[in-house]
Amino acid sequence: MIEQPNDLAGPLTNPPEHHVAGTRRVKRRLMLAVVGLYVLSLAAAAVVAIRAPVGQKGKKDGDDGVLGMGAKETVGWVSIHGVIYNDGTRTWDKGAYQWARRIRMMAETKGVKAIILDINSPGGSVGAVQELYSQIRRVRKEFNIPIIALFGDISASGGYYIAAACDRIVAHPGTLTGSIGVIFSADNVEGLFSKIGFKSDPIKSGPHKDIGSWSRPMTKEERAILQSIIDDAYEQFLTAISTGRNMPMDKLRPLADGRIYSGAQALEAGLVDEIGDSDTAVELAGKLAKIVGKPKVKREPDTRQMFMDLFAESRFAGAKSPVEWLAGLGLRSGLEYRWAGPR
Amino acid sequence: MSAAEVVFDYFEDHTRSADSVRHSRPVALGLLCFAIGGVSVFMAQAVLGKLAPFSFDLVSMVLMAIWQIAQGLAFTAMLHLVMEFEGIQGSAASLFALMGLADLVWALAVPLALVLRLVAPGSGWLATSAFILIGLLSLGYRARSIQDNYQVGAARAWITLFVPYVALVVAMLLVFTVAMVTMFKQFMQWIS
Numbered sequence: 001m002i003e004q005p006n007d008l009a010g011p012l013t014n015p016p017e018h019h020v021a022g023t024r025r026v027k028r029r030l031m032l033a034v035v036g037l038y039v040l041s042l043a044a045a046a047v048v049a050i051r052a053p054v055g056q057k058g059k060k061d062g063d064d065g066v067l068g069m070g071a072k073e074t075v076g077w078v079s080i081h082g083v084i085y086n087d088g089t090r091t092w093d094k095g096a097y098q099w100a101r102r103i104r105m106m107a108e109t110k111g112v113k114a115i116i117l118d119i120n121s122p123g124g125s126v127g128a129v130q131e132l133y134s135q136i137r138r139v140r141k142e143f144n145i146p147i148i149a150l151f152g153d154i155s156a157s158g159g160y161y162i163a164a165a166c167d168r169i170v171a172h173p174g175t176l177t178g179s180i181g182v183i184f185s186a187d188n189v190e191g192l193f194s195k196i197g198f199k200s201d202p203i204k205s206g207p208h209k210d211i212g213s214w215s216r217p218m219t220k221e222e223r224a225i226l227q228s229i230i231d232d233a234y235e236q237f238l239t240a241i242s243t244g245r246n247m248p249m250d251k252l253r254p255l256a257d258g259r260i261y262s263g264a265q266a267l268e269a270g271l272v273d274e275i276g277d278s279d280t281a282v283e284l285a286g287k288l289a290k291i292v293g294k295p296k297v298k299r300e301p302d303t304r305q306m307f308m309d310l311f312a313e314s315r316f317a318g319a320k321s322p323v324e325w326l327a328g329l330g331l332r333s334g335l336e337y338r339w340a341g342p343r
Numbered sequence: 344m345s346a347a348e349v350v351f352d353y354f355e356d357h358t359r360s361a362d363s364v365r366h367s368r369p370v371a372l373g374l375l376c377f378a379i380g381g382v383s384v385f386m387a388q389a390v391l392g393k394l395a396p397f398s399f400d401l402v403s404m405v406l407m408a409i410w411q412i413a414q415g416l417a418f419t420a421m422l423h424l425v426m427e428f429e430g431i432q433g434s435a436a437s438l439f440a441l442m443g444l445a446d447l448v449w450a451l452a453v454p455l456a457l458v459l460r461l462v463a464p465g466s467g468w469l470a471t472s473a474f475i476l477i478g479l480l481s482l483g484y485r486a487r488s489i490q491d492n493y494q495v496g497a498a499r500a501w502i503t504l505f506v507p508y509v510a511l512v513v514a515m516l517l518v519f520t521v522a523m524v525t526m527f528k529q530f531m532q533w534i535s
Contacts, residue, residue, distance in 0.1 A: 028345065031348075038453070041453045042382070042453055045386040046389075048460065
């Protein structure tokens with residue numbers, strides 16, 4: 001039998017002191033190297049996240065990410081569907097502020113070189129429409145990015161107003177557009193109130209404080225006041241279109257009597273630039289942004305809004321009664337760039 | 344044994360590391376490892392532009408680290424409770440430390456995210472696959488930690504590991520069911 005030498009038996013029993021100390025030293029050095037590499041990668045990650053964020057913060061011109069391998073050039077897609085109001089300022093609300101925020105976020109997204117605004121709206125309140133109009137113009141100027149409006153079924157009144165802020169307008173031949181004008185819906189339910197024995201008796205600080213009240217007929221003086229406001233808002237509408245579309249006032253005014261146009265008629269009248277579909281809009285956007293080849297479309301859903309929409313649709317707690325709900329549909333008063341349309 | 348050696352042994356010689364952790368119960372090391380895991384996930388997400396709803400700032404990063412520590416604590420507590428119910432002895436403090444060490448695997452996510460950003464920018468599925476892979480690796484280390492801490496077999500460790508996840512799913516289903524019933528009741532009230 002061969003006897004095992006003592007030094008070979010070492011690792012199987014107790015390792016010598018110097019060997020343990022050596023192993024510890026090696027482990028510590030290796031760990032130090034790993035920690036060093038980790039800290040380096042953290043620093044690199046911080047630099048990348050700050051310098052070239054993806055869809056988080058502002059991008060810089062010509063900044064194509066790390067080693068020039070950034071995101072591909074794309075066309076952003078933002079949908080504006082429904083009546084335009086300033087209903088809420090929470091991020092998941094639907095309204096002019098949120099749409100403006102989404103347009104800005106899309107412009108800030110890395111790789112997005114042009115934006116398509118998919119508009120399907122009969123317009124909305126004057127303030128909300130003007131908010132969107134000026135925000136679109138601001139984004140265009142700030143980011144030097146072309147914005148193309150694509151009309152869906154209806155892009156009338158305020159829907160057309162916001163499109164005028166874009167570089168180009170693409171419409172379907174059958175899109176309903178136009179309806180350039182202002183409306184102040186004043187209902188009078190005095191007869192109904194008298195039937196149910198309801199009488200309104202407001203205490204006012206001035207004779208016109210309850211102007212537009214629905215419990216009494218409108219006076220001639222009140223009508224004149226409202227008309228002057230409407231005329232002023234109408235002039236603002238015309239100025240916005242004239243500025244946005246570079247259209248002379250004398251050419252625009254005869255078209256702006258409140259009538260609606262089909263997409264084909266609007267093209268003939270010079271209110272839209274092209275007849276086409278979503279592909280036409282994408283190609284046009286790519287062309288204006290000088291994107292080589294067929295551009296990819298980036299749709300960025302607002303997950304919070306989607307979630308809140310889902311919640312809102314299934315939310316019955318604190319819901320209005322059917323009567324309140326129906327009443328709310330038609331009785332939103334105020335100055336509107338909105339096509340009332342068939343209900 | 345120093346913290347560096349414990350970490351080294353955890354990946355190189357886990358039984359030796361588990362012995363050491365059982366004796367010294369380095370809770371602070373566990374906390375640090377969980378925090379590093381959280382920070383790593385945060386940084387990797389920032390590099391890949393997938394931070395929503397967070398933004399890239401210090402507060403969000405600290406929140407992420409705190410979240411990781413909190414979930415680590417809850418997870419350890421739950422696992423220890425399950426083991427205690429089964430009559431298996433072991434230290435909760437050393438399990439916490441070992442779980443933290445398992446979370447260190449998330450440190451891999453940072454260099455991986457950087458590489459992905461270089462090689463395939465904007466590739467969502469690749470990033471998701473990488474995160475899933477690291478997650479699975481972390482789960483593997485967690486299972487091994489249970490095995491080492493309570494001296495149980497691999498199958499038992501894996502089953503125990505999934506108990507908190509199953510409990511979470513059951514709790515979510517329960518909440519969902521209660522929410523649906525409440526909504527249905529309110530809907531009935533609304534239409535009546």
